[in-house]
Amino acid sequence: MSGGVVSGTVGYDEVQAGAELPAVTYPVTRLSLVKYCGASGDFNVIHWNERIAKAVGLPNVIAHGMFSMAQAGRYVTDWAGPGATVAEFGVRFSAPVVVPDDDTGATIEVSGKVEEKLDDHRVALSLTARSDGTKVLARARAIVRLP
Amino acid sequence: MPINPDYVGRTYPVSAPYEVSRVKIREFADAIGDPSPVYRDAEAARAAGHPDVIAPPTFAIVISMASTGGAVGDPGLGINYAMVVHGEQQFQYSRPLRSGDVVTAQTTISGIRSVGSLSMMTTSTEIRTTAGEHVCTAVSTLVERGAEAAGEGAA
Numbered sequence: 001m002s003g004g005v006v007s008g009t010v011g012y013d014e015v016q017a018g019a020e021l022p023a024v025t026y027p028v029t030r031l032s033l034v035k036y037c038g039a040s041g042d043f044n045v046i047h048w049n050e051r052i053a054k055a056v057g058l059p060n061v062i063a064h065g066m067f068s069m070a071q072a073g074r075y076v077t078d079w080a081g082p083g084a085t086v087a088e089f090g091v092r093f094s095a096p097v098v099v100p101d102d103d104t105g106a107t108i109e110v111s112g113k114v115e116e117k118l119d120d121h122r123v124a125l126s127l128t129a130r131s132d133g134t135k136v137l138a139r140a141r142a143i144v145r146l147p
Numbered sequence: 148m149p150i151n152p153d154y155v156g157r158t159y160p161v162s163a164p165y166e167v168s169r170v171k172i173r174e175f176a177d178a179i180g181d182p183s184p185v186y187r188d189a190e191a192a193r194a195a196g197h198p199d200v201i202a203p204p205t206f207a208i209v210i211s212m213a214s215t216g217g218a219v220g221d222p223g224l225g226i227n228y229a230m231v232v233h234g235e236q237q238f239q240y241s242r243p244l245r246s247g248d249v250v251t252a253q254t255t256i257s258g259i260r261s262v263g264s265l266s267m268m269t270t271s272t273e274i275r276t277t278a279g280e281h282v283c284t285a286v287s288t289l290v291e292r293g294a295e296a297a298g299e300g301a302a
Contacts, residue, residue, distance in 0.1 A: 026180065039171075039178035040209055056229065057292075065233035070179040070205040077204065082185045082195035086204045090237030090286075139235075 009081030012121040012146040021079055021112040021125070026071040028063050028097060028131075029105030036067045050101060062096035068108055068136050069093075072127050075110040076142045079125075083147040087122060094138035097131040106131055121146050150259050150266040150291060151224050158255040159221075162214045164277055167248040171209075172202045179203060192245070201243040208236070210244075211272040211285035214252035218270055219289065226268070226291055234267060235288035241281045249277045257286070264293030 033047050042064055045052045053061045069091050076086065099106045108131050115124040127140035169189075176186035184191035185201055192200045219226055244250070251274070258269040267290050274283045 032178070032180065035178040039175040040212070042212065066205055066208050066236065067179065069236060070181075070203065073204045074179060074181045074183075077181075077183065082183065082191070085243055086238075086240055088237070088239050089204050090235070092235045093233050096232075 009083055010079065010146055012117070012123065015114055015117060015123050015146065017114050017116050019114045021075075021114070023109055023111035024075055024078075025107050025109045026074070027105060027107055028067065028071075028099055029103075030061065030099060030101055032067065032105070033061065033063055033099060036064055036070075040064065040066065042066070058096065058098075060098050060100055063099055063106070063108075065091075065093040065096075068097055068129055068131075069140075071108045072110050072129050072137055072140055073142075075112060075127065076125060076144060079112070080144045080146060084144050086142060086144050088141075088143040090142075091127075091129075091140040092138045093136070095131075095134045095136050097136050108136065115141070118143065149261040149293075150226055150268050152259045152261075154221070154224055154256050155259050156256065157218075158253065159214070159217045160253070162210075162217075162252045164249050164251055165210050165213070167202060167244050167246055167250065169200045169246040172200055172206065172246060175206050175209065176203055179205070189246075197243065197245060198247075200246040202245065204238060204240070204243070206244055207238055207240075207274060207283045207285050210250060210252050210274055211254075211283075211287065214254045214272050215270045215285075215287055215289075218254050218256055219268075224268070226266075226289075230292045231289050232292065233287070234290040235269075235286075237286040239284045239286075241283065244274075244282055248282065250274050250282060251277060258288075266291040266293070 115126045129137035254272040269288045
């Protein structure tokens, strides 16, 4: 599945602890990074200038960590549906997403699992994000409040 | 040079008010590639139980980063921003940010530590409406790579 919606609307009562959620692959190109620079206000040169990125020891231009986190966030909100709200969301950036200057760019594959059901209609999800076989988000976790 | 640990506990001034707009939310949603109508269409947002178009969860970084920038740029800390990467990010939400919100942000440095050639600084930024309602707390850890780390892999 590529860039689509994981699911529609999930009700708290239907969710089972331990359930694995299907992985979704999101594309990231140089254009994505240019757009994210403008939308976020983060114009750090390592996200758009290959010359400087390499000069400071990176393999190439890298995606904003927050772009990867945004994809994980999209994964969560697509799964939970529009009636749900995110109560907590946290990640550790464990490796950069390297984005080559070609027509395909890179991909970020996000998968998740229902870690536990909490009170007040809340559910804790553990998330994994990989790019080119490397884990790019670690200790990624979201708590969502479901209808 | 490690980040100056004397700055732990320092709180920076409240930011100028930021008005969350539908146009900015749509731009951000487009940039992250998320087509959800609740980020674009007030009717769709209302049908989902929100008063107006809401922002994607990570939109809060737009507001918090502008505020933490004041701390990161504090000359007394001695941070070389070119060597900074994002280490960790957490958000705690009371509710989604939405179009029409007028919010301020205030950043406190909650931790500074050094491990080998890496220095880490954790900041906590509270985003509240100008009426005082808590919307989100953003906790960011920035990592400054030291000179030795920078040399590794450099051409």
